[in-house]
Amino acid sequence: MFVPLGMRTKRMKLNSNGIYPLYGNQHVLDDNGVFVTKIAKGGAADKHGQLEVGDRLLEVNGQNLAEIDYEDAVAILKATGQEVTLKIEKNSLPQDITVTSDKGKALANKELIDKPRIITLNRPEGEGLGFNIIGGEEGVGIFISVISKEGVAARNGQLRVGDMILEVNGNNLEMWSHDIVAQVLKGARDTITLKVVYKPDEFENFCRKMDIKPKEDETSYVSQMSADVASLKKLNETLSTARDRLQKERDQELAKNNELKNEITALRKAYTEILKKRDDLQQSLAQSSAEKGSLIDQVRELEEKVKELENNWKVSYKDVTLSRHKLGSGGWGEVIIGKFRGQKVAVKRFHDAIMNQENNQYYLEMLNREINTMSQLRHPNLLQFIGAVLDHPSGNPMIITEVMDTSLRSAYEKKELTPDLACRPVILSIMRDVAVGLNYLHCLPDPIIHRDVSSANVLLESKGPGKWKTKISDFGSAKMARFATTKAAGAMVYSAPECLQTVVDFEESKQSPKADVFSYGILLCEVITCRFPEHHIFRVLLDQVRSSGSSLHSLVVSCATKDPEKRPTMKQIIEQLDRI
Missing domain, CATH: 1.20.5 (Single alpha-helices involved in coiled-coils or other helix-helix interfaces)
Incomplete structure (x- = not known):
């Protein structure tokens, strides 16, 4: 039973009574005593002057009220005569009853008022809920009047003094009395779900009506502050974790940056x-x-x-050392193995006839434009451009690239690739890489036409039995498609019909990426049959592709058609290869 400080007992005699009893302290769930809730004006109790609202009735005419129920207590009071002797306990109302004051209203969150909230309390075994209730009579709802500083409700931090309880575990309290609500709350175990709404004005009016003197109480404020502190701690932990993660990412990024040359x-x-x-x-x-x-x-x-x-691609000839190992030669010049700052490279050196005095300046200007283009291209299936030498004493420029093991033509000439079906997956893989590299050139903002697609310009690097890394070379001799100007640059056998027009004095002839598609079709026929596709035997090779049962025959035919508009794009070729 809750016994407030300053409690004292007193006996008094009244002629009649004029008092209204209440069974159980409205503020303490475990207290079932009989209390004075109202004193009739002009009645014996009012005239006597010593009885007050909140006094606890211990005895009536010598009869102890401690062990009797409410109905019996009322009957005893009604049965008294003109004179009644009462033993009372003064000042029984709890000292920590809280009524929301003006200051409390100012501190309250206005957004909570009149907005129902669902609050779940987890009640440990053997521990109370940690709050007291009042109300439940004469149509007044059940209010939370006190929140203990160290209880379940305070730890939860969501309840406030002045909250009206609407539901307990889904049960509507509209027609429930104070006693029933108290019993339900005391009997609830484990998890209790409350539906509440903050009604500070109604709570204060009820306390004023019941003559309960309000007293400032900061329990809810302290609980809220505790919850805020806990939230801040959690936020601080989150920020600390994020800071550590960002620091780790920053350290990793710095480590990568330090690896740059x-x-x-x-x-x-x-x-x-x-x-x-x-x-x-x-x-x-x-x-x-x-x-x-x-x-x-x-x-x-x-x-x-x-x-x-x-023009940071320019390299001094003093940084390049040439060997006597020649990789190959063509109409423009020869390719020699060399070293650039200790790295093994391929060096393309132009013939003197190309760079003669008459047209030297023209070729140098054209070469500068093409090298600028090459230096900006990066793709796994394009031969990596490293730099160019323009200051050689001979006046002939040199282009430096990465070095590969062999060419596609050399691979099938050396029987490293064969036309049998067992080698077909390897061939498909190589030709798909070629298509991907050409598609990259064709899809640039300023599309680039290779114009010299051939088995000699498809370079391979062995990655184990049946595995090749494929790269396209000599794409630097291409022009931007918007300028699309040149004589047919590739070997005649690979050239599209539109590229074989007679060009006089370098008169420009219009070309498109579809010229590379034609060359790709010829190359595909060549690599399937492993025979060089000379004009007079191309039809024979095409028949061999068809007779072998290869599904690539239709692709070769569509690529090598005379009308450029009917040829597929490189993207469509890639999609068709993926379906084979």
Whole structure:
């Protein structure tokens, strides 16, 4: 039983009574005593002056009320005569009854008022819920009047003094009395689900009506603060975890950056500084018309430096060592094994006849444009361009690329590839890589036409039995499709009909990526039969492809058709190869 501080007992005699009893302390769930809830004005109790609302009735005319129920207590009071002797316990209302004050209202979250909330409390065995209730009479709802500082409700932190309980475990309390609600709450075990709504004004009015003097209580505020502290701790842990993760990612990124070559880092830094200076100068130019002329000159000078940086592919001939090992030769020049700064490379050296004095400047300008294009291309199926030498004493330029083991033509000539069905998956894999590389060139913002697709320009590197890494070479002799100008550059047998027009004095002839598709069809027929596709035997080779039962026959025919518009794109070729 809850016994407040300052409790005292007293006997008094009343003529009649004029008091209204209540069974059980409305503020303490475990207390079933009889209390004075109202004193009739003008009655004996009112005139006597010593009886107050909240006093507990211990005896009536010597009869102990501790062990009797409410109905018997009422009957005893009604049965008293003109004079009744009462033994009472003064000041029995709990000292920690809380009524929301103006200050409390100001602190309350206004958004909670009149908005139902569902709150779940987990009640450990042997522990109370940690809150007291009042109300439940004369149509008044059940209110939470006190929240213990160290109880289930306080730890939960969601209940507030002034909350009206609407439901307990889904049961509507609208017609329930205080006693029934108290018994249900005391009998609930484990998990209790409450539906509540914050009604501070109704709670205060009820306390005023029952003559319960409000007292400031910061239990709910403290509970809320505790919950806020817990939330802040959890937030701090989350932030700490995120910070550690970001730090780890940052460390990993720094480690990767440190692996970059110093030469590239320095180049990017210089490029950034020059661009910044150019931007600063352009901004100053807009701000000061008086200095316009001089600033324009400076901007042009910086732009020239930017262009120089864009030509960072230029390599000094002193950094290149040539061997006597020749990989091959053609109409443009020869390819020799060499070393560039300790790395084994392939060096393409142009013939003197190509770079003669009469057209030397023309070829150098064309070569510069093509090398700029090559230096910007990066793809797994394109031969990696490393740099170019333009300062050789002979005046002949050299192009430096990565070196591969062999060419597609050499592979089938050396019987490393054969026309039998067992080798067909290997051939399909190689030709798919060729299609992927050409598709990359054709799909650039400024599409590039290779114009020299052949088995000699498909290079291979062995990756084990039946496995080849495939790369396309000599794509640097291509032109941007929007300029699409040249004589037929590839071997005649691979050239599309539209590329075989007679061109006089380098007059431009229109071409499209479909020219490469034609060459691809011829190459596909060649690699399936493992025979060079000379014009006079091409039909024979095509018949061999058809007679072998290969599903590639229709693909060869569609690629090698005379009308460019009827040829598939490289993307469509890749899709068809994937279905085979």
